[in-house]
Amino acid sequence: MNMATFATITLGCKVNTYETKRYEEGLLALGYTQVESKAYADIYIINTCAVTNTAASKSRQMIHRVKAINPDALTAVVGCYAQMESEKLIEEGVDVLIGSAHKDQLPQMIHDAYTMHRKTHVVEAIRSIRAFEALPIHRFQHQTRAYLKVQDGCNQFCTYCIIPFTRGAERSLPLQQALGIAEELVHNGHREIVLSGIHTGRYGRDIGTDLETLISALCTIEGLQRIRISSIEINEISDRLIALMEKEPKIARHLHIPLQSGSDEVLARMGRPYDTQQFEKRVEMIRSKIPDVSISTDVIVGFPMESEEAFAETLCTCKRVGFSFLHVFPYSKRSGTKAASMDGQIKGDVKKARAKALITLSEELLLAYKKQFIGKTLSVLFERVQDGIAIGHSSEYLQVGADASLVSKFCDVSITHLSKEGILMGNAKEV
Numbered sequence: 001m002n003m004a005t006f007a008t009i010t011l012g013c014k015v016n017t018y019e020t021k022r023y024e025e026g027l028l029a030l031g032y033t034q035v036e037s038k039a040y041a042d043i044y045i046i047n048t049c050a051v052t053n054t055a056a057s058k059s060r061q062m063i064h065r066v067k068a069i070n071p072d073a074l075t076a077v078v079g080c081y082a083q084m085e086s087e088k089l090i091e092e093g094v095d096v097l098i099g100s101a102h103k104d105q106l107p108q109m110i111h112d113a114y115t116m117h118r119k120t121h122v123v124e125a126i127r128s129i130r131a132f133e134a135l136p137i138h139r140f141q142h143q144t145r146a147y148l149k150v151q152d153g154c155n156q157f158c159t160y161c162i163i164p165f166t167r168g169a170e171r172s173l174p175l176q177q178a179l180g181i182a183e184e185l186v187h188n189g190h191r192e193i194v195l196s197g198i199h200t201g202r203y204g205r206d207i208g209t210d211l212e213t214l215i216s217a218l219c220t221i222e223g224l225q226r227i228r229i230s231s232i233e234i235n236e237i238s239d240r241l242i243a244l245m246e247k248e249p250k251i252a253r254h255l256h257i258p259l260q261s262g263s264d265e266v267l268a269r270m271g272r273p274y275d276t277q278q279f280e281k282r283v284e285m286i287r288s289k290i291p292d293v294s295i296s297t298d299v300i301v302g303f304p305m306e307s308e309e310a311f312a313e314t315l316c317t318c319k320r321v322g323f324s325f326l327h328v329f330p331y332s333k334r335s336g337t338k339a340a341s342m343d344g345q346i347k348g349d350v351k352k353a354r355a356k357a358l359i360t361l362s363e364e365l366l367l368a369y370k371k372q373f374i375g376k377t378l379s380v381l382f383e384r385v386q387d388g389i390a391i392g393h394s395s396e397y398l399q400v401g402a403d404a405s406l407v408s409k410f411c412d413v414s415i416t417h418l419s420k421e422g423i424l425m426g427n428a429k430e431v
Contacts, residue, residue, distance in 0.1 A: 004114065005033045007041040009062050012049025014230060015196055016079060018147050019103060020047045022135040023078075026107025041066075043074045043114060045106075048081030050166050052332035056081050063094070076110050078103060080166035084336075086123040099123035100152075100167050104133040129153075129168040136181045139188040144383045144392075144408050145228075146190035150178050150214065151197025158260075159271040159338040160303065160331065163198060172204050179217055182224065191410060192226040192381050193218065200229060201236030212240045219250050225410050226381060226395065228252040231298075234259075234279050237286065246289045249379070253290060254324075254397040257283075258298040262317025263310035266303050269342070276317050283321055292376075294324040294369065294396035299358055302331040302351030305344030311354050318361060324369040324396070326362035330355045370398060370424055373415050380413045380428070382406045391423065402428035 006027050010020040023045055024034060035041050044066040048059035059081040066073060076096035077089055083099030090097060096113050098106055101124045109120045132152060140146045153170045154163050173181075182193055195214070197203060203211040211229075218227050227250055234257050245251045257279075261267050264275045283295060299314065318326060330351035333340045373396075380400045382392035390406045391399060400413050401423045411428040419425050 003033070004042040005035045005039075006043035006045065006110075007035050007037050007039055007066075008045045008047065009037045009066070010047045011059055011062065012047075012051060012055060012080065013198075014147070015149060015152070015198055016047050016049060018137070018149050018196060019079075019135055020045070021137050021140065021147075022103075023047070023106050025137055027110065030107060030111050032111075038069075040070050041073060042070070043076065043110060044070075045076045045078065045110070048077060048079040050080040050084045050162055050334070052334050054332055056084070056334075063089075063092075074110065074114050076106065076113075078106055080163075083123060083126060083166045084162075086121070090121050094121075095119050097121040097123060100126060101129045101131075101133070104135055126165060126168045130171060132171040132173050134173055134177055134181070136184075138184055140185075140190065144190065144381055145192045145194060146185040147194045147196050147230075148178065148182055148185065149173070149196050151200050151203045154199045155202075156199065156273070157271065159269065159342075160300065160334065162334045162337055165336060167198055170199060170202055170206055172207050172209075174207060175204070175209050175214060175217065178214060179221070182218055183221055186221055186223045191224065192228060193224060194228045194230050196230040199233070201232035211236075212238065212244055215241075215244060215248075215251060219248050224250065226250055226252055226379075228397075229255065231256045231258065233257065233273075234282050235273055237282060242286055242289050245293075252397070253292060253395040254294040254296070255286065256296045256298075259317070259321070259323075260298060260300050261303060261306070261310070262299070262314030263306070264313075266306050266310050266314075269305065270300075270303060270339070276313075280317070280321055292372070292396065294398070295321070296325045296327070296397070297321075297323050298327045298329065300329050300331050301354040301358060302346035304331070304339055304342035304346065306331075306346060306354075315357065315361065318358065318365075322369075323362075323365055325366040326358055328355050328358045328362065367422070370418055370422070373398065373424060374417060375415065377412050377414050378424070378426075379410065379431070381410050382408060382428075389425075390428075394424075398424055400424045400426065402426060406430065 049055040074095045077094045078098045150173045153168045378394040380392045382390040389401045413426040413428045415426040
């Protein structure tokens with residue numbers, strides 16, 4: 001029996017989190033035992049990020065940290081930082097190194113390297129990576145919600161973003177394969193699936209299909225009660241997708257649509273493919289069809305040359321749009337991007353103050369959005385028990401609480417009040 005232990009450390013985005021779970025599933029199937037990330041282990045997998053200079057630095061720190069815990073451990077480094085800095089990592093003695101391709105082979109490569117005491121380094125030139133690696137996860141332990149990675153790579157080349165250089169060109173999971181994985185997830189007890197990717201809204205464009213076709217097909221899977229889109233760009237929300245959301249209750253009433261800035265001047269420097277008027281007009285159209293839809297967003301503050309006036313425009317735009325909540329990111333340099341060498345870099349204390357102002361606005365917007373649902377009925381999948389009550393998320397991605405016996409169940413909840421912790425509470429009926 002294999003008694004070796006492994007630990008995983010994940011930096012960066014939700015796609016990395018998904019991929020790490022696949023590596024864990026693969027090593028467990030090979031007989032390895034998983035331990036906590038900070039524990040002493042025989043093998044460490046570090047799934048790296050390179051989206052900012054800070055993220056790259058953290059990736060390096062994690063590699064050094066695991067060697068301090070166990071100098072004799074096998075270190076497997078994978079992901080965006082591995083792709084960008086492969087030569088440096090090889091020189092430093094990393095045992096298994098994989099960039100943005102061949103990730104599906106990582107568990108077996110680790111097993112071979114560990115049992116045969118040999119190093120393995122596989123990093124392809126980024127623009128040569130064309131095949132989509134499915135990395136299917138068959139079951140998400142201790143989770144009611146499952147994730148399905150259907151897309152990878154990005155062709156957009158925003159001036160602040162390194163992702164096209166670390167994950168490569170857009171590529172998609174074949175439609176029938178996506179449906180097969182989804183059916184297995186539902187068979188294993190998952191009733192909600194979150195479609196994820198680096199640029200999810202562009203799913204299928206490289207293989208002759210599209211996101212709307214995938215979602216329509218997923219809606220026919222018996223036992224699948226909710227389909228959620230992790231994130232989508234405003235210019236990828238087609239009339240077909242809106243019509244599909246309008247008629248199909250299985251599709252979550254939540255769209256996370258990155259704005260990044262509410263200033264047209266800043267958007268142009270970012271290389272974003274829209275202006276604020278186009279963004280707002282499209283949101284108005286979505287709300288005219290789906291009135292209670294939750295629309296959340298990402299905003300970057302302190303982008304090079306962002307003036308006080310430009311930031312004020314961002315605040316005003318966010319208020320006008322009336323997002324349900326904001327994810328706020330102070331701009332962070334990434335070497336190798338156009339923005340890193342732009343004039344007018346903003347001081348840290350200015351970025352911090354602007355981020356604080358937007359976070360305060362987000363809290364106000366979320367409270368106002370939640371209050372709209374008192375007296376209404378929400379569809380909720382209860383996920384866990386906390387302080388004696390079942391907590392779950394509604395279709396609109398709002399936290400809802402009810403009787404603890406309802407955990408892991410889908411319910412219609414008549415909302416009665418908002419708790420002091422900010423959770424919508426109500427009376428639930430299982431559906």
